[in-house]
Amino acid sequence: MRLVAYLDRNGAEALGRLDGTRVHRLPGLGRIDRRLSPKALTPKALTPEALAAMEPADEGVELDELTLLPVARPEKIFCVGLNYRSHVDETGRDLPTYPVLFPKFASSLIGHGAPITLPPESVQVDYEAELAVVIGKPGRRISRDDAFDHVLGYTICNDVTMRDYQYKTHQWMQGKAWDGSTPLGPVLVTADELDADGLGPGRLGIALRLNGAEMQSATTDRLIFDVPELIRVTSEFTRLEAGDVILTGTPGGVGYRRDPQVFLTDGDIVEVEIEGIGTLRNTVRAES
Template identity: 50%
Template structure:
């Protein structure tokens, strides 16, 4: 099953992907705010489908209450940053205002000079839970979608905390489709980031240091996870800041993050126009 979040005439909807068409779920406008696995599975479906090309895509969980991101979750990224391994994941937050959809432009802020890409697998929570065991963790997953943790590096490294480089408004592409766990074998999947035809990141997902089960268990110790919450699971090596010479994203480029069996997102890059 693949769910999709979209808009028609400015109104939010959720549907089921059927090839190049969408079958709307009746009376379901979004994922999150109490709407998760149980509601989606029980929702009545429209008798008619609509063309996918006729809708405006939305982030998979547009009003996510929690967006919890993981840093340094691939050995290749730890090595390029010259940091030490840890027994506990590096965690930091984003906000729903950070999210943009597949197809939306990434707007580069004039204040930042080092915008960077980070292709990642995003986990969408489907069932509420606190202090979830690793053995039960996947029961709380609605599904998966690609993401791009766009980071303003010169702001990130202003302090030892990363939030000011990570939580910019309208900066984080999140896929519109949620592929349910039964539909994909992540152990056989790889993730890659492609900029204007050049593959700049690529790694098997199985090389994550902290598994999805472990991340859900650790995060749910200190906060109750709810339907629609998003966990960004970290990026592999190859980020622009750590290249020689450094490679930052620029207006006019197109960035793709694709994950085998999960899907792809593609976003243009533009410059934010400040209101006068």
């Protein structure tokens, strides 16, 4: 099943199921987060099976007619740095033995088709293609063996980074958590669909194109820390809630490490494609 979040004709948030090219609204749901549970679903029931059992509330509307939102509204966003060997190698760092984690905020997220805004303060705005994991079942101290039971599905992220701010200090947050900078979407593919297609989160092709030129390309089986390990590590120190997002890291080829360096400029088109999920596309615009 494929889910999209969007604005309805009245400007209200809605969650729908994508069938072909049409989106059918699911009643009582806005975006995937812990707050949707009291009326429509309990967190325990936020599963692909429970969502599939819901009767659509309308006859549907064409996907390309909608303004899309980030499909999840996370309480917490966990970002993983240095999780592909190719990216570790290009940074010249040692291979990590424990995941490098940093936060983003819900205010950082934008939807498919929304502009990536270039702030006037930064001159080194970079791209990062990433697989995003969306939590469906809450939990704390989740074991590797139980980790996939807590996953609702997967989507695509572009972890846009202001490199000149990232490297002002040894902490990365000020380069990573700018408002309205991080595309997430366009769809959430539930875990059962990826598994049914024989893909699973550990065997997906991932690529990023800048104005049509491929800048990053890898497969998710190259992750140093896989999805179950990331869930185990993050849930060890905090409770994961429905709608929380884990960004699993980016492969090599980021603009900052190229020679010459490549940074995003006004008018650029950035596309992140992940096998079995789709393509996240955004245009870059200078902040007015």
